[in-house]
Amino acid sequence: MISFASICEKANGGGRITDEEALFLFESNELLEIGALAASVNGRKNGLRVFFNLNRHINYTNICVKSCSFCAFSRKAGESGAYAMSLAEIKGRAAEAVRLGATELHIVGGLNPQLSFDHYLDMLRMVKSEAPSVHVKAFTAVEIDHLSSISGLEPGDVLSLLREAGLGSLPGGGAEIFAPGVREQLCPEKISGERWLSIMETAHRAGLRSNATMLYGHVESFADRVDHLRQLRELQDRTHGFLAFVPLAFQPGTTRLQTGRKGETTGVDDLKTLAISRIYLDNFDNIKAYWVMLGEKIAQVALAFGVNDLDGTVIEEKIGHDAGATSPQSLSRDGIVRMIRKAGRQPVERDTLYNGLRVC
């Protein structure tokens, strides 16, 4: 018989909760109890420290051969608003990142058929020559799969060439929800959950770290979320390659996906999802509240619900904002530090690999 008390006892004793227990938590309305449990799990891992970094996004193209129903960012070639940044434009953004003291470039884009694999290698080399000290976190598993098909190379070979060209780690996007039934409605043309996991496993085995995400708040059930978390936890057991788990709140604003739900995710759902992730993913060090999707207020409150990372300054994010996210385009370093301090936590600037750079 599952009870909240038994889950607390297990999680606080360093044990691992089951899928059924995670589901029990998702179905519970005891928001503060769930939050307090997640906070105590996080407290043992991270104390009062909350990480953030100084990063800049580069969404190098919005042209994409796939048509995911939840996405408001993608365009077909020739469609109005379609763009692909030239190498010079990308270089300019990398230079700006250096000027602003960023330690990370987060580079992701659409699956643009006009861009060759060599273009990607050139992009990395150019970025690294412009910003040699900046860590390049680039290309989701979906892009890696695309590069594999256009180059005819295995994902492992694609990754090792990218790495030679300057790739530092992989972001966690494209995971969405692994359950095939949900993927069928959400992104039928996108790689399967299985493929996403296998590319991540390949990357981890090659020594490349990555993040993991989950897009929630659309057509998926709580059981689908738990299934997603389970597969991440299993892979993490095998590789320990994931740096952080980042739940992404679905932004219904301008997307085509009809979810039958009312509007965006609720604050309660956001906090529960973050907290349950913290409790369930016992082999993840970091749970990130991505303020672009959550809004600053909920992202900050999440620091009391088991979250230990607020992402970064995120200059020029386009994908969430195109889908109607109403958060600002970027936050200042001072703004992030203030959010963390006002939550009673200790801000620590980190690098992409979660090494603490300075206590603020």
Next chain:
Amino acid sequence: MTGFEGANPRFRPKSGNHAGRADTRVCPYEDVRMQNRQRTMIEVIRKKIESDESICRSEALYLLNDADLLALGKLADAIRRSLHPEKEVSFVVDRNVNYTNVCEVKCKFCAFYRDGSAPDAYVLSREEIFGKIDELVEQGGTQLLMQGGLHPDLGIDYFEDLFREIKKRFPTVWNHSLSPPEIIHIAAVSRLGVAETLRRLKDAGLDSIPGGGAEILVDEVREAISPEKILWQQWAGVMGEAARLSMPSTATMMFGCRERPEDIVEHLFRIRELQTEGASFTAFIPWTYQPGNTELGGETATGAEYLRIVALSRIVLDNIPNIQASWVTQGAKLAQVALFFGANDLGGTMLEENVVAAAGCSFRMSRDEMIHMIRDAGFRPVQRTTLYAILRRY
């Protein structure tokens, strides 16, 4: 003008013996070691709450400054559950009508006011006002909240005529209008006492008084952010007089501006004391200063700070039945979360809102969204009247 003319002395607030300073008389924890301090303090406070004792100022200040956010939330949530065991969250369908933006007082935190000569200064015509109330009634609304600037030409005759006509045309609409600064202004313009002004407005159809203009009820803070506005005892005096006339009212607090934590605590205790002395507050509504387009500028309070204030309000104001979450200033997400930090009401759907919007903060909310977010939090949505009678359960 004193604000107390004709007021029953029992509503007269005590003189400023607490002004800005925390009362430190009851402080049994001085010797507790730091690492146990938090737990001990929370336990002492929890025991007090469980035995229905009110907490003191120093305990409130501790909760505000030092308590863990979720521990604070749990204390407030327990009180909220015992006051409202039915697992319902209420809201009212209402409309704010801001009859003028011309204001003599020019508070530094306000982005709404205009000079009489400004190109975008306005006074709504009666027909415009009636048109807005028509829309409210069409949408099943029950509450009209008229608030505006302190316009030098609008005296008691204007409001008497307007309110009489509103009652005649819209007998089902509850007229919840004119915060204390407006009442005092109307009294001054018309050379009347506050009691007489309220009595005449009540006769003309004013049903209850919204608690705006309270800001922080500590004069040092008011001096810094709204030097021309009524003092805290004037605000209190209007509310005391309203209660004497059997007019319900609400109380508010705008925080996150220039006040110290001690001032917030003082504000809450002054509200609690006024209620003890006979005030008619149905609800307390804290909201955050919105800095956009204002003279003061700066930052707005963060989400965690807002939740702390909601929770502290619920704990301190044990003699006020309802705590409202402010989706207008916090957005739907955080307002929903506030339902776990002591709030049991989401205020109005606000068909129209202009004052907060002028400061760059414009969230929208439909009745359907309101119902959805309440259900999603595990509560039953209920539509209520201004006085918290339930009109419809969803």
